[in-house]
Amino acid sequence: MLANRYRFYFSRDFPSAFISHLDMTRLFERLFRRLDIKLKFTQGFNPHPKIVFILPMPVGLCSEEEIFEVECEQELGEDIIENFNRILPEGLKVLKVELATDKIQVRDMYYQCFVEAKEEFCKYFDEFMKKSPTIKKEKEGKVTVKKIFDFLLSYECEKVDGDIKISFHINVVNGSYIKPEDILREFSQEYNIECRIVRVERVKVNYKRVI
């Protein structure tokens, strides 16, 4: 049987923003099962449904619009959005569902981070950013260093109602990108400034369609 690949657009906010990427996949698998929708599964000992998030979401990330694609062994009815939104936990909402005939890739994305920090946060942050900083990450003994401005197109730091709001415009280069949380962590370590993240939001993602 020909499998149908569907593209689900959804938003995520508190409290569901604290679900990990793996748990998101499991959650949607369960919801599909509850709605009695047959998904296409991988073969082998441990079959998995073919649900792919275009951009994996780190724990804590809120987003206006995200996408996952899923292969179904049946056609979805028009009531699918309504049915999903009836049973989704608070914070998750399906916005749009379409049949995926093409492939999409991420081009660039906009973030907003809200942090609790001292008054002069922005001053020091600007100073830090002027030094063409890098992000060092250690994974299984291997250290990778990324230059922030290889990925960062622009940023802005401002004070909004007691909190600091930092906006980032991040480019995806060869499928790789940097996370705003990592920039903030790098900064707070180097400057020894305590900054408590209270919200990270992906405001917009631009995609390019490929055939």
Next chain:
Amino acid sequence: MVVKDKVFKLLYDVEKPGRYIGNEINMVKKDPEKVDVRFAFCFPDIYEIGMSNLGLKILYHLLNEREDVYCERAFMPWVDMQQKMQKEGIKLFSLETFTELYQFDIIGFSLSYEMSYTNVLKMLELSNLPLESQKRGKGMPIVIAGGPCTYNPEPLWEFVDVFVIGEGEEVILEIIDLYKKYKFSCMTKEEFLYECAGIEGCYVPLLYNVEYNPNGTIKSISPVSENVPPKVRKRIVKDLDTSYFPTKMITPLIEVVHDRITLEIFRGCARGCRFCQAGVIYRPVRFRSSKKVLQYAKELVENCGCNEISLVSLSTSDYPNIDELAREILKFAENKKINISLPSLRLDSTSLDLLKEVEKIRKPTLTFAPEAGTQRLRDVINKNIKEEDIYSTVRLAFERGFQNIKLYFMLGLPLEEDEDVLGIYTIAKNIREIYKELKFKKRIRITVSTSFFVPKPHTPFQWEAQDSIENMQRKMQLLKENLKKVKDVEYSWHDFYLSKLEAVLSRGDRRLSRVIKKAVELGCQFDEWGEFFDFSKWENAFKQENVDWRFYSDRKRSFDEILPWDIIDTGVTKEFLKKECLLAYEAKTTSSCFEKCTGCGVASFRGGICVGK
């Protein structure tokens, strides 16, 4: 700022924030203003452990069936979260409405493991509530506790107002009714507790006095007044088909330890292993009809969407026609990609075929629990597993492609000789030989695990001494040295000191409540977590409270000694336990309840399979 907002500000800085957000599928939402009783169900361990507990889910939904009650949940926050909460002045809160626990009417703890006792106190402390029952007046929450550990409630006697002994489905509703009477009248807390003691299955420790002999043993346990029953009889539900079982079960958003639907197919065990407490306290055996099980399975899948159903009980193979039931479930489960798991299955050729058919597991693992290394010792403990059966099953399993064999044993059982310890090595060696004979090329793994015997209240071995730490160490070494000689065998053993503390707490008396409190002061919590357990802190606590822990663990007790838990009546008589203990000394076995009635006394409950007898 409301508690919820304060909590959410901490979540970017803690491990696994998903533990603290609630919001799960089938979580019950109510208006707290519109109920009479607010009930906080507390599990003294982290979310992932607590949410794997079936008792929690049954009682949570049962209580919420009532319009006048809102039952919410609270778990023990991990240490990183505890520190952040304290810094921000946030007290322990519920996951449904982020209400701090001191605002609840009743706080109910689930006690499934002695090692969580310090966490119980810690949770009260994190709620800013006085630990001692006597210091909590009217207007403060009533603290109740249930679960298997309440069969010896004494170590926590000072802290808990009311212990629920046995199955809670009915008692808890009676307590709620009484609580309403208390809350909406000028009834005093003392009067409330007196009336509670009148509910069958409720133990109110403050209403009993304990006196001691000069040698430290108990001289008497007596109620403070005539109206208080001299013994507290456990409660059971007689019929599982008519008793409550939730099918719209709360389903976590994050991965928990047992991440699946648990469906209880029967209660109790007919086998009568002499070390096993569950086998005694959950008697009599009561089956849920296969019609009900099937119906629940379907509803649970519809409401939870999980990819696995686990059919749970103490001994799955004893369910009549388990094959048929599992295959019936498989019929609708298979095309929804749902696995069926059958834990605690007795392994033989038929069950192997069944396993192969229903359990579509990644790496097939076979688990055996012979518990002891020789037939003599298995007869002592009344564990009805024959060595030949293990070998024949293992051979079949290898032929069917199973590559992992797990073997569970206990060290330090009463009457154990070194020969019995070496018997474990022999079994592992013979299994490896069988594999060699079959000439397969694939790698296999044989895992041998040993725990240490912990004498438990209400079992035929309740009077036995536990091995000393030195003896435990010696036996473990002996086994380890020998198992090294066998290829493909991995050996793991349970922490000596943890087993020791478990033995102390499970057979403790009232004098331990001070020790537990001291241990918490010294920083003990999460004792069952290897990274936190620190026996030296406990030793210090015992020392400061002038209590010798060896008195509770390493001492053999005489049959006529008054035991701290004699106040609790499980239905199984002390005479029966004594008879079983004496049979163990002669290595004589006792048949299962299915073959003939063993006269344990629980038939007085007139439930389950005891009825036709």
